[in-house]
Amino acid sequence: MTGIHRGLRHxxxxxxxxxxxxxxxxxxxxxxxHADTQPTPAPSGAVLRLPVVPDRLDAASGxxxxxxxxxxxxxxxxxxxxxxxxxxxxEGSGVTVGVVDTGVSASASALHGRxxxxxxxxxxxxxxxxxxxxxxxxxxxxxxxFSGVAPAAKVFAARGTDAAGTARADLVAQGIxxxxxxxxxxxxxxxxxxxxxxxLTSAVHYAQQHDVLVVAPAVxxxxxxxxxxxxPPERFxxxxxxxxLAVVDVDIDGHRPDTALVPAxxxxxxxxxxxxxxxxxxxxxxxxxxxxxxxxxxxxAAALVRAYQxxxxxxxxxxxxxxxxxxxxxxxxxVSGALTRVSATEQPVRGLQEPAIRLRPVADHSAAQxxxxxLAGCGLLVALVLGAAGWLTRNSRRGGxx
Numbered sequence: 173m174t175g176i177h178r179g180l181r182h183x184x185x186x187x188x189x190x191x192x193x194x195x196x197x198x199x200x201x202x203x204x205x206h207a208d209t210q211p212t213p214a215p216s217g218a219v220l221r222l223p224v225v226p227d228r229l230d231a232a233s234g235x236x237x238x239x240x241x242x243x244x245x246x247x248x249x250x251x252x253x254x255x256x257x258x259x260x261x262x263e264g265s266g267v268t269v270g271v272v273d274t275g276v277s278a279s280a281s282a283l284h285g286r287x288x289x290x291x292x293x294x295x296x297x298x299x300x301x302x303x304x305x306x307x308x309x310x311x312x313x314x315x316x317x318f319s320g321v322a323p324a325a326k327v328f329a330a331r332g333t334d335a336a337g338t339a340r341a342d343l344v345a346q347g348i349x350x351x352x353x354x355x356x357x358x359x360x361x362x363x364x365x366x367x368x369x370x371x372l373t374s375a376v377h378y379a380q381q382h383d384v385l386v387v388a389p390a391v392x393x394x395x396x397x398x399x400x401x402x403x404p405p406e407r408f409x410x411x412x413x414x415x416x417l418a419v420v421d422v423d424i425d426g427h428r429p430d431t432a433l434v435p436a437x438x439x440x441x442x443x444x445x446x447x448x449x450x451x452x453x454x455x456x457x458x459x460x461x462x463x464x465x466x467x468x469x470x471x472x473a474a475a476l477v478r479a480y481q482x483x484x485x486x487x488x489x490x491x492x493x494x495x496x497x498x499x500x501x502x503x504x505x506x507v508s509g510a511l512t513r514v515s516a517t518e519q520p521v522r523g524l525q526e527p528a529i530r531l532r533p534v535a536d537h538s539a540a541q542x543x544x545x546x547l548a549g550c551g552l553l554v555a556l557v558l559g560a561a562g563w564l565t566r567n568s569r570r571g572g573x574x
Contacts, residue, residue: 225299225451225458227362227393228274228337236299238454246317248424249443253469253507255321261511262480264322269308269475270351270359270384272344273301273464274337276329277452282310282320288354289329293347296452298337301329303460304362306450307468308475318448318457321472321507322479328354332363339363344410345375348386352378357478357486358385360471362464364392364408376413385478385486386410387471390418390435393462405436412437417474417490420502421445421466428502439494441502442466473507480511 223239246256268288275296278287283305287294296302305327310320330347333339344363351359359379365372379386388411411418418437421444422428429445444466451458470493477489484492496510497503506513 220457222448222457222459223451225303225449225460226337227298227300227460227462227464228333229298231336235297236452239451239456239458240454241456242316243318243448243457244315247448249447249469250317250319252424252443253321253505255319255507258476258507258511262322262324262476264309264325264472264475264479266482267322267358267475267479268326268328268354268356269305269322269471270328270330270348270354270356271301271305271308271362271468271471272330272332272347272351272359273304273362274298274333275301275331276305276327277302278329280306280310280450280452281455282306282313282318282450283327284311286311286326287329288326290331290350293329293331293350297335298333299452299458300337300362300460300464301331302452303449303458304360304464304468305329307447307465308360308472310450316457318450321469322475325472325475325479328356330354332361339365341365341367341369341372341409345369345371348372348375348379348410352382352384356384358387358471358474358489360467361386361388361410362393362467364389364411364463366406366408368409368412372410373413376410376416380415380486383486385417385474385489386413386415387417387419387467387474389463389467390420390438391433391463393464405434407436411435415487415490417470417493419463419467419470421461421463422502422504426500426504438502439490440470440497440505441500442469442505444469469507470505473505473510476507477510 220241220243222241222243223237225236250256275293276283276287276289277296278294280302286309287305306320308320309322309325309327310318311323312319328351330350332344332347334343339362344361344365348359348361376386389408390411391408410416418435418439420428420435420438420441422441423445444463445461447460447465448457449460473493474489477484477492493505493510494503496506496513498506
């Protein structure tokens, strides 16, 4: 059905005969109306050759070089998650997300003025922390199709690695505590450690005691599997801690690599293969893959929910993200659903009043007859207008011929 026909039917059903006739007269000579079509998502690196941001540096390599190649199209991950439609609800203003990684460059233009943290964490030689922070909160820029999930959120940078990007449990624990003390309501940890420590467990509990949601990759970005890809399920920390939202990465088709590690526990899947993002320097974009990238998308979604429904606790936000996800082997993140839908399995929030439901009065038989007569009258009037328009057109042509 064309837009014209929909508008005509809408006006007639509301009893607006005159409005329907005006709509018809105004569009009588118009061509068909076509709905806008969404572009088909494509892998971020399908056309452009973007540099890959590393998760750690080699001993002989210097800092990650700046990129000057700009991704002008909307990347596939942003398209699949429907991020362009979320600004009508919230952009994450008022919420701070801690990023415990290699640091976050305070000079990254897409994060300008919204990054805080210790001095050493505001520099990012590796670039991975800045990339993840951009997934969470990068602002849109003219000429670029990329933006973060919560482009108005603030970022608290915390270093969970050494200068080369190697994560350590003591540094991750310190980073979590620093982010909580810095006012973060959501903390993304990019590390997936093979062992935990009492200090790391304590830091996670410290975040939970302060109503802070911790999001972490369920598996490492650099995945060493057995030759046939049959490694048994493994635990990685802090994702294996109770109450932490554990995330894995999927590609554009919703699949994980055939030889990917299988985590002992996982809560959500999000885009994480061939994802576009910003880097520590330059105006261009980079590519990165891994569960830490996927954790950035989930942390950004959590920031949106916390901004849109600040009455929810951290664990209620986690439950909402899981309850509204797309059903799959590993439930996939649905950001729009987390903001707009309520699952039957979700617990109601205490203290909230149920919205009033307004019911239309049941129409009696005479009212129904009146609407039927109105519709019939409108139809007759529309037919008369069309007939008159045709008669005038024929007469004008005939007069012109004489």
